[in-house]
Amino acid sequence: xxxxxxxLQVLFQGLALGSIYALVALGFVLIIRATNVVNFAQGxxxxxxxxxxxxxxxxxxxxxxxxIPGFETGVPYWLAIILSVVVMTLIGLAFNYGVYYPLRNRSxxxxxxxxxxxxxxxxxxxxxxxxxxxxxxxxxxxxxxxTIGGVFLDSQYLVILVFTxxxxxFQYFFFEHTLLGKKLQATSQDKDMARLLGIPxxxxxxxxxxxxxxxxxxxxxxIAPILFVSIGMGSIIxxxxxxxTIIGGFGDVAGAIVGGIIxxxxxxxxxxxxxxxxxxxxxxxxxxxxxxxRPQGIFGEKVSEKA
Amino acid sequence: MxxxxxxxxxxxxxxxxxxxxxxxxxxxxxxxxxxxAEAGSYTVNGTxxxxxxxxxxxxxxxxxxELRIEDNQSTNPGTVLAYSKLTxxxxxxxxxxxxxxxxxxxxxxxxxxxGIPALVGGTDPSLTKVNNPWIFRVRPNDSYSSRVIAxxxxxxxxxxxxxxxxxxxxxxxxxxxxxTTALQSYGVTPVLIQGYTNNSQDYTxxxxxxxxxxxxxxATYMTNSQDLGIFAKQLRQLGVGIPWVGSPSxxxxxxxxxxxxxxxxxYAVADFTPGSxxxxxxxxxxxxxxxxxxxxxYSSWAYDAIYVLKNAIESAKSTEPEKVRAAILAICGxxxxxxxxxxxxxxxxxxGYNVVRNENGRVTYLKHIDFKD
Numbered sequence: 256x257x258x259x260x261x262x263l264q265v266l267f268q269g270l271a272l273g274s275i276y277a278l279v280a281l282g283f284v285l286i287i288r289a290t291n292v293v294n295f296a297q298g299x300x301x302x303x304x305x306x307x308x309x310x311x312x313x314x315x316x317x318x319x320x321x322x323i324p325g326f327e328t329g330v331p332y333w334l335a336i337i338l339s340v341v342v343m344t345l346i347g348l349a350f351n352y353g354v355y356y357p358l359r360n361r362s363x364x365x366x367x368x369x370x371x372x373x374x375x376x377x378x379x380x381x382x383x384x385x386x387x388x389x390x391x392x393x394x395x396x397x398x399x400x401x402t403i404g405g406v407f408l409d410s411q412y413l414v415i416l417v418f419t420x421x422x423x424x425f426q427y428f429f430f431e432h433t434l435l436g437k438k439l440q441a442t443s444q445d446k447d448m449a450r451l452l453g454i455p456x457x458x459x460x461x462x463x464x465x466x467x468x469x470x471x472x473x474x475x476x477x478i479a480p481i482l483f484v485s486i487g488m489g490s491i492i493x494x495x496x497x498x499x500t501i502i503g504g505f506g507d508v509a510g511a512i513v514g515g516i517i518x519x520x521x522x523x524x525x526x527x528x529x530x531x532x533x534x535x536x537x538x539x540x541x542x543x544x545x546x547x548x549r550p551q552g553i554f555g556e557k558v559s560e561k562a
Numbered sequence: 563m564x565x566x567x568x569x570x571x572x573x574x575x576x577x578x579x580x581x582x583x584x585x586x587x588x589x590x591x592x593x594x595x596x597x598x599a600e601a602g603s604y605t606v607n608g609t610x611x612x613x614x615x616x617x618x619x620x621x622x623x624x625x626x627x628e629l630r631i632e633d634n635q636s637t638n639p640g641t642v643l644a645y646s647k648l649t650x651x652x653x654x655x656x657x658x659x660x661x662x663x664x665x666x667x668x669x670x671x672x673x674x675x676x677g678i679p680a681l682v683g684g685t686d687p688s689l690t691k692v693n694n695p696w697i698f699r700v701r702p703n704d705s706y707s708s709r710v711i712a713x714x715x716x717x718x719x720x721x722x723x724x725x726x727x728x729x730x731x732x733x734x735x736x737x738x739x740x741x742t743t744a745l746q747s748y749g750v751t752p753v754l755i756q757g758y759t760n761n762s763q764d765y766t767x768x769x770x771x772x773x774x775x776x777x778x779x780x781a782t783y784m785t786n787s788q789d790l791g792i793f794a795k796q797l798r799q800l801g802v803g804i805p806w807v808g809s810p811s812x813x814x815x816x817x818x819x820x821x822x823x824x825x826x827x828x829y830a831v832a833d834f835t836p837g838s839x840x841x842x843x844x845x846x847x848x849x850x851x852x853x854x855x856x857x858x859x860y861s862s863w864a865y866d867a868i869y870v871l872k873n874a875i876e877s878a879k880s881t882e883p884e885k886v887r888a889a890i891l892a893i894c895g896x897x898x899x900x901x902x903x904x905x906x907x908x909x910x911x912x913x914g915y916n917v918v919r920n921e922n923g924r925v926t927y928l929k930h931i932d933f934k935d
Binding site: 390400487531 | 595597599600602603730756757758759761762763764766767768770771774787788791792799800801816819820822
């Protein structure tokens with residue numbers, strides 16, 4: 256009985272962390288599909304979302320060296336989330352026009368380097384504005400969680416699971432059943448063809464950046480009460496999320512979600528049954544095995560050359 | 563004649579800077595950026611507080627201290643580079659930092675080559691036992707922290723079934739090994755030893771293992787405050803309430819802020835405790851007044867390091883590396899904010915720890931345990 260409860264506990268943690276990887280991986284995939292580029296700043300969107308929450312819930316500590324004044328805020332949690340989503344929208348837009356757009360006609364490498372630069376820039380900007388102290392963030396619900404049959408269900412993890420299911424459902428509906436979603440899909444499949452059909456490609460890509468920025472930001476907002484708000488929080492998640500996109504099938508939406516959850520569950524169980532210090536290794540061992548035996552990923556199609 | 567007087571003037575001019583008492587340069591290898599930037603900012607605070615105090619009182623031997631801060635980006639290669647840069651530029655009397663054992667290990671050959679005293683804060687016992695005459699430690703090493711943890715748990719709390727949770731980095735593994743050895747001297751073999759890598763996001767498997775082991779006391783060597791915060795919360799959520807004695811990181815300001823009530827009631831060994839003595843109390847007050855933050859170990863060790871250097875340079879009446887080195891080794895019986903300094907032949911300055919308790923978010927001083935050897 257206790258063994259069952261322990262296994263369920265481990266499964267629950269794995270699913271919840273896997274959901275966070277999945278949300279960030281989803282952001283990766285959408286940008287890969289729209290621009291053929293891996294956005295190395297995807298994890299930093301999560302970090303920015305969490306810091307936006309700190310900004311609205313608590314305030315700014317201020318930095319005398321840079322002449323940034325400190326102030327206190329204290330808006331309600333729900334409003335802080337809405338404001339943070341607005342901030343993430345603006346960041347997505349700025350990212351599109353500042354990091355991607357000027358290089359859109361270049362090969363993928365300059366864009367890749369550009370996103371890497373953006374990642375370093377964002378982390379150090381936040382370091383300068385907020386001090387390097389990691390901060391706690393309140394949970395969305397006032398309850399810490401419930402214990403059912405010896406399994407502790409953290410309320411924040413429950414919120415994460417519910418949000419991920421909703422986000423996936425919304426995404427499915429949006430891409431398959433709305434005109435805008437179909438235009439976005441058309442853009443990601445063939446930009447030239449989309450342009451010929453009168454779809455404003457640049458606008459579609461801007462929307463994609465906004466969407467992945469908000470998605471990444473939400474992942475950060477949701478996980479921050481568990482992992483705390485820190486400059487490096489995004490990089491840790493992004494590495495796993497990136498592995499998830501490869502396991503799922505590079506550029507495949509369903510694959511990103513399944514890949515994220517697979518990684519979360521594998522590392523959770525490997526840590527429980529085999530070894531805690533090497534738990535990261537198991538996630539990447541899974542990645543290695545997928546690359547070896549099914550290089551296109553679980554959901555990926557075999558494409559020899561994308562002409 | 564003209565030429566002679568010209569040379570005399572030139573010689574006189576060359577001497578002027580020296581006569582005007584050029585500053586004593588002290589380097590600080592610090593984690594200004596990177597994952598440990600938070601701790602690094604406290605170290606800078608503590609160092610600057612000491613330097614400003616000394617300079618305001620006329621400096622050392624009538625010379626002002628000039629602080630040269632070099633960022634190590636919280637990495638090993640960064641530390642090596644920072645040390646090469648500081649030792650290479652010449653004119654630096656001594657270098658303080660860093661506090662991470664693994665970084666000091668990496669920089670040890672560079673420190674040896676540089677040939678100037680390095681005052682470090684890493685607590686891995688082996689750091690001062692590698693025949694490097696230039697490394698001095700201004701914190702008690704982990705063989706003491708682990709001996710104090712073992713002594714307190716076995717003798718004061720009377721508990722014998724130990725679980726040890728440790729980070730797998732140099733600090734965590736070093737602490738775990740030393741604690742296991744210390745426990746053996748009391749005839750205790752831990753029922754669980756569990757490592758984890760820094761920045762793990764989930765500690766459920768560890769908590770479940772502690773539950774399964776039937777341990778009645780938990781000892782930890784954890785490096786990052788985030789990791790500690792997540793672990794502490796999950797430990798309480800899954801209903802583990804056994805006494806917990808931690809390494810100094812569990813009473814840092816940040817760890818206590820992040821974990822909140824999850825750390826209430828825990829014990830820790832601490833090298834810096836405001837309640838442990840008059841020096842510590844006065845430092846904590848000055849620090850709070852200046853930075854609006856509570857002083858912690860990251861600031862206190864660096865503060866002491868600067869004063870250790872001041873004492874050494876003053877008794878050596880020189881900034882020559884060899885003489886300063888001998889003078890540091892001769893310091894015995896000087897009370898800093900971290901405790902009573904008495905350098906042994908290895909270069910270890912402190913030989914004991916305070917035991918403290920987190921009482922509803924306030925660190926209270928319980929006792930000081932010092933060892934002679």
